[in-house]
Amino acid sequence: MTTSTVPAQRPADQAPGTPILEATGVIMRFGGLTAVNNVDLTVNSGEIVGLIGPNGAGKTTFFNCLTGLYVPTEGTVRYKGTVLPPKPHLVTQAGIARTFQNIRLFANMTVLENVLVGRHTRTKEGLFSAILRGPGYRRAEAESRERAMELLAFCGLDHKAEHLARNLPYGEQRKLEIARALASDPGLLLLDEPTAGMNPQETRAAEELVFAIRDKGIAILVIEHDMRFIFNLCDRTAVLVQGQKIVEGDRETVQNDERVITAYLGAPLEGATEAAAATEAPAASTDPSTEDDQ
Amino acid sequence: MSTTTRSAIPMPPAAAKALVAAGGLATAASTFVHWTWTSEFPGDLTVDGYPGGLQILTLVAGLLTALFALPLYHVKGTRWLSPAGPEAAALVLAAGAFATTWFTLIAISYELGGVANLEPGGYLAGLASLLPLLGALGLPREATAERWQSTGNPAAALRFAVSKLVGTRPDQRPAAPLNRWVEVLIIIAAAAIGLTVFTYGITTEYGELFIGFLILAAFGAWALMRGGLIAQLTAINARHRGTTTAAAFAAAAAFPFTQSDDHFASVGVNILIFATVALGLNVVVGLAGLLDLGYVAFLGVGAYAAALVSGSSSSPVGVHFPFWAAALTGMAAALVFGVVIGAPTLRLRGDYLAIVTLGFGEIFRIAVNSLDGISGPKVTNGPNGIRNIPDLDILGFNFGAEHSFGSFTLGRFANYFLLMLLVTAFVVVIFSRANDSRIGRAWVAIREDETAAQAMGINGFKLKLLAFALGAALAGLAGTVMAHVSYSVVPDPYQFAGPVPPNSAFLVAAVVLGGMGTISGPLLGATLLYLIPEKLVFLKNYQLLVFGIALVLLMRVRPEGLIANRRAQLEFHEDAADAEPPVTDEPVLTKAGA
Ligand SMILES: Nc1ncnc2c1ncn2[C@@H]1O[C@H](COP(=O)(O)OP(=O)(O)OP(=O)(O)O)[C@@H](O)[C@H]1O
Numbered sequence: 001m002t003t004s005t006v007p008a009q010r011p012a013d014q015a016p017g018t019p020i021l022e023a024t025g026v027i028m029r030f031g032g033l034t035a036v037n038n039v040d041l042t043v044n045s046g047e048i049v050g051l052i053g054p055n056g057a058g059k060t061t062f063f064n065c066l067t068g069l070y071v072p073t074e075g076t077v078r079y080k081g082t083v084l085p086p087k088p089h090l091v092t093q094a095g096i097a098r099t100f101q102n103i104r105l106f107a108n109m110t111v112l113e114n115v116l117v118g119r120h121t122r123t124k125e126g127l128f129s130a131i132l133r134g135p136g137y138r139r140a141e142a143e144s145r146e147r148a149m150e151l152l153a154f155c156g157l158d159h160k161a162e163h164l165a166r167n168l169p170y171g172e173q174r175k176l177e178i179a180r181a182l183a184s185d186p187g188l189l190l191l192d193e194p195t196a197g198m199n200p201q202e203t204r205a206a207e208e209l210v211f212a213i214r215d216k217g218i219a220i221l222v223i224e225h226d227m228r229f230i231f232n233l234c235d236r237t238a239v240l241v242q243g244q245k246i247v248e249g250d251r252e253t254v255q256n257d258e259r260v261i262t263a264y265l266g267a268p269l270e271g272a273t274e275a276a277a278a279t280e281a282p283a284a285s286t287d288p289s290t291e292d293d294q
Numbered sequence: 295m296s297t298t299t300r301s302a303i304p305m306p307p308a309a310a311k312a313l314v315a316a317g318g319l320a321t322a323a324s325t326f327v328h329w330t331w332t333s334e335f336p337g338d339l340t341v342d343g344y345p346g347g348l349q350i351l352t353l354v355a356g357l358l359t360a361l362f363a364l365p366l367y368h369v370k371g372t373r374w375l376s377p378a379g380p381e382a383a384a385l386v387l388a389a390g391a392f393a394t395t396w397f398t399l400i401a402i403s404y405e406l407g408g409v410a411n412l413e414p415g416g417y418l419a420g421l422a423s424l425l426p427l428l429g430a431l432g433l434p435r436e437a438t439a440e441r442w443q444s445t446g447n448p449a450a451a452l453r454f455a456v457s458k459l460v461g462t463r464p465d466q467r468p469a470a471p472l473n474r475w476v477e478v479l480i481i482i483a484a485a486a487i488g489l490t491v492f493t494y495g496i497t498t499e500y501g502e503l504f505i506g507f508l509i510l511a512a513f514g515a516w517a518l519m520r521g522g523l524i525a526q527l528t529a530i531n532a533r534h535r536g537t538t539t540a541a542a543f544a545a546a547a548a549f550p551f552t553q554s555d556d557h558f559a560s561v562g563v564n565i566l567i568f569a570t571v572a573l574g575l576n577v578v579v580g581l582a583g584l585l586d587l588g589y590v591a592f593l594g595v596g597a598y599a600a601a602l603v604s605g606s607s608s609s610p611v612g613v614h615f616p617f618w619a620a621a622l623t624g625m626a627a628a629l630v631f632g633v634v635i636g637a638p639t640l641r642l643r644g645d646y647l648a649i650v651t652l653g654f655g656e657i658f659r660i661a662v663n664s665l666d667g668i669s670g671p672k673v674t675n676g677p678n679g680i681r682n683i684p685d686l687d688i689l690g691f692n693f694g695a696e697h698s699f700g701s702f703t704l705g706r707f708a709n710y711f712l713l714m715l716l717v718t719a720f721v722v723v724i725f726s727r728a729n730d731s732r733i734g735r736a737w738v739a740i741r742e743d744e745t746a747a748q749a750m751g752i753n754g755f756k757l758k759l760l761a762f763a764l765g766a767a768l769a770g771l772a773g774t775v776m777a778h779v780s781y782s783v784v785p786d787p788y789q790f791a792g793p794v795p796p797n798s799a800f801l802v803a804a805v806v807l808g809g810m811g812t813i814s815g816p817l818l819g820a821t822l823l824y825l826i827p828e829k830l831v832f833l834k835n836y837q838l839l840v841f842g843i844a845l846v847l848l849m850r851v852r853p854e855g856l857i858a859n860r861r862a863q864l865e866f867h868e869d870a871a872d873a874e875p876p877v878t879d880e881p882v883l884t885k886a887g888a
C-alpha cells in the first residue's frame with residue numbers, strides 16, 4: 001500500500017494533494033562548510049516523504065532550517081503558502097512539529113506534562129487566569145488534559161502518564177516525543193530518525209504509528225537510515241548527499257540510481273524483497289545503546 | 295533477596311534491642327544529675343534533680359530513642375512510628391542522642407579548658423549515650439550484610455551502608471488512607487509539633503544550645519525520614535492540601551502569641567521577609583531555571599519605593615500613601631526594574647546570565663548610594679538612606695503600638711509579623727498556582743531544555759521575562775513591608791554577598807539548600823540561613839567559612855535540597871530499566887560508501 005504510488009522525478013507537479021511545505025533553494029553554511037546546498041523539497045498534504053543520506057549529509061541541518069532553529073543562509077520555506085518566520089515557536093504555531101534525533105524530552109517532567117507542554121501554542125491561559133483560577137481556566141486545563149491523555153492513548157503510553165519521562169524505556173521515549181509533537185495539532189510532522197536504536201519489533205510498531213498519524217491527515221517528513229522502514233512507508237524519498245539533493249522519487253527510482261548506490265546504499269539492491277538486506281546493515285550499525293525494553 | 299542478616303557489631307538481637315531501649319532511658323536519666331561544676335558554661339548544668347540547658351536536648355533525644363525502640367519489640371500501636379523499618383530509625387536516633395550529648399561534653403571541656411571540668415555525671419551521660427548507639431549497630435541489617443558477603447570488601451560494605459542510610463527515601467509502599475478526620479488531626483498535630491520545634495529553635499538563647507538544637511533536629515528529621523514517617527505524612531498532606539496549608543499558616547500565626555518578648559517576633563518577621571523573597575526567587579531559579587545573582591536588588595527597589603511614598607521626613611517625595619497603594623507602588627517599581635534588566639539580559643543563557651544579573655544587582659546598590667544630591671540627584675540620601683519611616687496604620691490599627699488580645703500582648707514586631715504572614719501566604723498562593731499551570735509547565739520546560747521548549751511552541755524569551763517580572767514583583771512586595779519593619783532603608787543590605795541575610799548569595803543558597811521548585815523548601819532553607827548567622831555570632835569571622843563548608847557537605851549528601859521536589863518523588867515509579875541514558879547521538883553507519 002505504501003510504495004510505488006508516484007513514479008516521478010518532479011513530484012510537486014504530479015503528486016496528489018496540495019503542497020503544504022515548500023522549501024526552495026535552501027542553503028545553510030557554517031563558515032566554510034556548506035551543510036545544505038540549494039535544496040528544494042515539497043511535501044504535499046497526506047503524504048509521507050522520506051529523507052535519506054549518509055551521515056553528515058545535512059539532513060538534520062535541513063530540518064533545523066525548516067523549523068527555525070537555524071536561519072538559512074539563503075532560500076525560503078513556505079508552509080501552506082506563507083513564508084515561515086525563522087523562530088521555532090512561530091513555526092510550531094504555524095503548524096509544523098518535530099522530534100529530535102537525540103531525544104530531547106523534558107526529562108524531569110512527567111509523561112503527561114511533556115504532552116501538556118506540547119499543547120502550549122494551542123492554549124491561551126496566561127499568568128493571571130492561572131492565578132485567579134476562574135471557570136474558564138479550569139475548563140481549558142481539563143480540556144488540555146483530556147486531549148493529552150487521548151494522544152498518550154494513541155501512542156500507547158496512557159498507562160505511564162504519571163511516570164517521569166526520564167524513567168521511560170528508550171522506545172517509549174521516542175513515542176513520547178511523537179505524542180508531544182502531535183499535541184501542537186500540526187499539519188506537518190518532521191521525524192528525525194524515529195527508529196534509531198529500536199529493535200525490529202519496535203520499528204514495526206513505529207511504522208504502524210506513522211501510518212496512523214498520516215491517517216489523521218497529518219503529512220510527514222521523515223529522516224531514517226533504516227531502508228526497509230523508508231521504503232515501506234514513504235510515498236516519495238529524497239536523497240541528500242553532502243548537502244545536495246541528488247535524487248528524489250519513489251522506491252525504484254531511488255534504489256536504482258547509480259549515484260545513490262555509490263554514495264549511500266553501497267551495494268546494488270535487487271528487487272523488492274531484498275530491501276531487507278539493505279536494512280540489515282544500517283539497522284545493525286545504528287546503535288549499540290539500546291538493549292533495554294522487551 | 296536472602297534473609298541472612300548480619301549486623302555491624304555482632305551480638306544477639308535480643309541484647310541489641312534491650313541495649314537500645316535501656317540505653318535511651320539511661321541517657322535520659324543521666325540528665326538529672328549535674329555534668330559540670332561551674333555555672334560558667336551557659337545553661338547552668340550544675341544542678342541535680344532536673345535537667346537544664348543542653349541537658350534538655352539530651353533528655354529529649356534519649357526519650358525519643360527509647361520510644362522508637364518500642365517498634366523493635368512489636369509493641370502494639372507503635373508500628374506507625376517507623377513504618378519503613380524500625381532498625382534504621384532507631385540507629386539514626388541513637389546516633390542523634392550520642393551526637394547531642396557528646397557535643398555538650400566537648401563544648402564544656404573546650405570552653406572551660408579541659409575534661410577536668412566534667413563531673414562524674416558528665417562521664418555517665420557520655421557512656422549512657424554510647425549504649426543505644428552500640429545496641430543499634432548490633433541490630434540486624436539485611437542489606438549491609440548482603441553487600442558484605444557479595445564483595446567481601448569491608449570498605450565497600452561501609453560505603454554501601456552509608457549510602458543506604460543517607461539515601462533519600464526508604465522503599466516503602468504508601469499506606470492506606472486513614473479516616474478523614476484522623477488525618478486532619480494528624481496534620482494539626484504535626485503543625486503543632488512543627489511550631490513547638492520552631493519556637494524552641496528561634497528562642498534558643500546561646501549559640502551552643504542552638505547548635506545542639508540543630509544537631510538533634512537534623513538527626514530527628516533524618517530518623518523520621520528513614521523510618522518512613524515523613525513519607526506517610528507527605529502522603530496525608532497530599533490528600534488534604536488545603537488543610538495542610540491552613541494548619542501551617544495557623545501555626546505560624548500562633549507564633550507571636552507564644553512570645554512575651556518582642557525580640558523573637560522581630561527575628562520571626564525578618565525570617566518571613568527573607569523566606570518570602572526566597573520563594574519569589576524560586577520562581578526564577580527553581581521554575582524557569584534562570585540563575586539570578588542580583589535578585590536582592592528587587593527587594594531593594596520595593597523597599598525604596600515604599601520608603602519614598604511613606605511620608606518619611608527624609609523622603610524627597612512628599613506623599614504619604616496608604617499601605618495598599620505603597621505595596622502596589624513597590625511591586626510595580628520592582629516589576630518595571632525587572633523588565634528593564636531582563637529584556638536585554640535574558641537573551642543570554644546559563645553562566646552569562648548569572649554574571650550579568652550579578653552586575654545589575656551591584657549597579658542598583660551603587661546607584662542608590664550615589665543618588666544623594668552630591669554625585670547625582672537627591673533621591674535616596676545615599677548611604678544615609680531614608681530614615682524615620684512611619685509605622686503603618688491600616689484601618690486604624692497602628693502597627694507601631696502594642697495591642698492586647700485577652701491575655702496576649704502583641705508588640706510592634708508581632709504586628710508586622712502577622713502582616714508579613716499575609717504577604718507570605720499571598721506569595722505561596724501565587725507560586726503554587728503559577729507552578730501548576732500552562733505557564734509553570736512552560737517555565738519548567740525551558741529549564742529542562744530550552745531548545746526543545748521552543749520547538750514545542752514556547753516563546754522562550756517572553757516566558758523568561760514573565761518569570762523574571764513576577765519574581766521581581768514578589769520581591770518588591772516583600773520589600774515594602776521590610777521598609778516599615780526596619781524603620782529605615784539604606785543601600786548596604788542589598789549586596790551580592792555578605793555575612794547576614796538578605797543578600798543575593800544567601801537567597802540563592804536558601805533556594806538551592808531548601809529544594810528548588812518547591813514551596814516549603816525555600817521557606818525552610820531561608821529559616822535556617824537566617825537563624826544560623828543570627829545565633830552563631832561567636833563564630834565571628836569564621837562564620838562564612840563554616841557556613842560554606844556546611845553547604846558543600848549538605849549538597850554532597852542531599853543534592854536535591856532538604857525538601858525533594860514533587861517530581862523527584864516520582865522516582866518511586868522507577869522501572870527495572872532505571873533511567874538509562876537516552877542519548878544515541880548520531881548512529882554510526884558503517885555502510886560501505888558512507
Ligand atoms: N551548528 C553547526 N555548526 C557547524 N557545523 C555544523 C552545525 N550543525 C551541523 N554541522 C555540520 O553540518 C554537516 C551536516 O550535519 P547534519 O547533522 O545535518 O547531518 P545528518 O545528515 O543529520 O547526519 P546523521 O545521519 O549523522 O544525523 C556535518 O558536517 C556537521 O558537522
Ligand SMILES: [Mg+2]
Nearest residue numbers: 059060061101
Ligand atoms: Mg542527523
